[in-house]
Structures are given as structure tokens and as C-alpha cells.
Amino acid sequence: MKKILIAIACICLAAATASAQDFAFKQGYRGNVGIGVGFPDGGNVGIMAETTHGYSFGNGLFVGGGVGFQNYGGDVSLIPLYVDGKFSFLEGRKVCPFVELRLGPNFWVGGGSSVTGFYFSPRAGIDFWRLSAALSYDRFSVNGVGSGVFGISIAFNF
DSSP, X not given: OHHHHHHHHHHHHHHHHHHHHTGGGOEEEEEEEXXXXXXXXXSOOEEEEEEEEEEEESSXXXXXXEXXXXXXXXXXXXXXXXXXXXXXXXXXXXXXXXXXXXXEEEEEEETTEEEEEXXXXXXXXXXXXXXXXXXXXXXXXXXXXXXXXXXXXXXXXX
């Protein structure tokens, strides 16, 4: 019985790995849900959550859009709404590096008011299995005054 369970586990692992090798290079709809931590310029460590959905062209290029949530303590939260462009390298590999850029409006909510600003987020990371790990620098600006956040995130791709 033990040998059967080990064999089933190996088959499942091989199937999952094989399907994930070219995930970034499959054409069609793709989405992800991610979480992370952010380290703002001179502030508290915060939490980040995001979801992105769009179309993969099958050559490593993905274009889509998404929404996020960020909070760095206190009652003010940031909600970026963005367009997303991502390019993955090295087709057919278990670990696939990528570069990504997100742009769009950013909504600062809480504290009895709401303010709209600009969101800019270049990213670099790796896709492995159905996960993506990324390092980012999120830049927010409102009325010409900006703030930056270094982030580390992980996302599940589907």
C-alpha cells in the first residue's frame, strides 16, 4: 500500500510539474491572486493583496488588468486599479523569470476622505509551478507628492 501511495504521489507531482513548465506560454485567459508585504519609505511594514486577470498571447506576453489593496497601519488604505503588462522568458523551463509593469489610478481611502492619485509599479520575479514570486517598487503620487514602497509578493496563477 505504501508503494502505491508513493507511486501516485510521484505521478501527481510529475503531472503538476509538466503542466506548469509552459504555463506562461499557454494562449488564453490567465488570472492570479496574490499576497505580499510592503516596506514603505520611512514607514511601517504593510500588507498587500491583489488579483490580476487578462490574456496570454502564448509567446510569454500577458496583458490584463487588476485591483489591489494595501494597508500600512492606521485607517488609510490604498486601492490601486491598474493595467498590467508582463513578459516571461525561457519557454519550457520549470523556473521562468519575468518582468512586469503596472500603471493606473490609485485610490487612498479612509480617515473620512478619499483621494485619487497615480500608481506605477515595475516588477521582476520568477514563475515556478503555478506560483509567481516578485519584487516590486510601487510608486504612488497625489497632487505631485509621491511615496514609494518596496514589496515582496507571491501569487497563485490559474
